[in-house]
Amino acid sequence: MAVIDRQSAGVPIAGGKLPEILLPTNCPGCGVGLDREGLRAQNYVCDCGHHFRLGADVWIPIIADEGSFQERWSGIRSHDLLTWTVPKRYEEVVDELLSEGLNESVRTGTCTLNGKPIWLAAFDFGFVGGTLSIVAGERLARGMEQAASSGLPYVLVCASGGARMQEGLPPGFQSADFQLSHGQVDLVSPRTELRPLLAHLLELYSAPKRDQDRTC
Numbered sequence: 001m002a003v004i005d006r007q008s009a010g011v012p013i014a015g016g017k018l019p020e021i022l023l024p025t026n027c028p029g030c031g032v033g034l035d036r037e038g039l040r041a042q043n044y045v046c047d048c049g050h051h052f053r054l055g056a057d058v059w060i061p062i063i064a065d066e067g068s069f070q071e072r073w074s075g076i077r078s079h080d081l082l083t084w085t086v087p088k089r090y091e092e093v094v095d096e097l098l099s100e101g102l103n104e105s106v107r108t109g110t111c112t113l114n115g116k117p118i119w120l121a122a123f124d125f126g127f128v129g130g131t132l133s134i135v136a137g138e139r140l141a142r143g144m145e146q147a148a149s150s151g152l153p154y155v156l157v158c159a160s161g162g163a164r165m166q167e168g169l170p171p172g173f174q175s176a177d178f179q180l181s182h183g184q185v186d187l188v189s190p191r192t193e194l195r196p197l198l199a200h201l202l203e204l205y206s207a208p209k210r211d212q213d214r215t216c
Ligand SMILES: [Zn+2]
Pocket: 027, 028, 029, 030, 031, 032, 046, 047, 048, 049, 050
């Protein structure tokens, strides 16, 4: 899909190396043994097109200019309002995940993308399937409010368990192809082209309208 023109395709990738992630020995898509360094340099997309699942810690440096991300509200914590105990105490589950280095299912903050300031939020599927919690909702809402009041773009990397498939939803309901063909998303882009595409769209939407530039 020729959405990215030559000018925007010149946007540099985020800069520094992405964090390492746990990888299998062979690619689930093509079966070939993985070149870990090569894969990391390609935003964890195999040559066959297989996209490996990423957490917020990798998504943020994929989109943000190197060193520009300023995290906000990282200290907000969940409360066990329902004293949930199945399969074990909810607070125990959250504490274990926090101790593994994850910081809730959503992280948010400000950064620049190709020099333009934006608000950025990224889900982490590794934190209870990216489920919405009090913390996630609070971080999302606060970021959106700040973006709206300051007039900055808001970019959200969504990776949540979403709808319960046990309730008889159509096959492939949550796949990119299904959503694109049913008009639920406007565009599906390979991860390797995502950053220049976002920079291009931000440039388009931030361009002054011609009518506003005219003088009467
Ligand atoms: Zn592959």
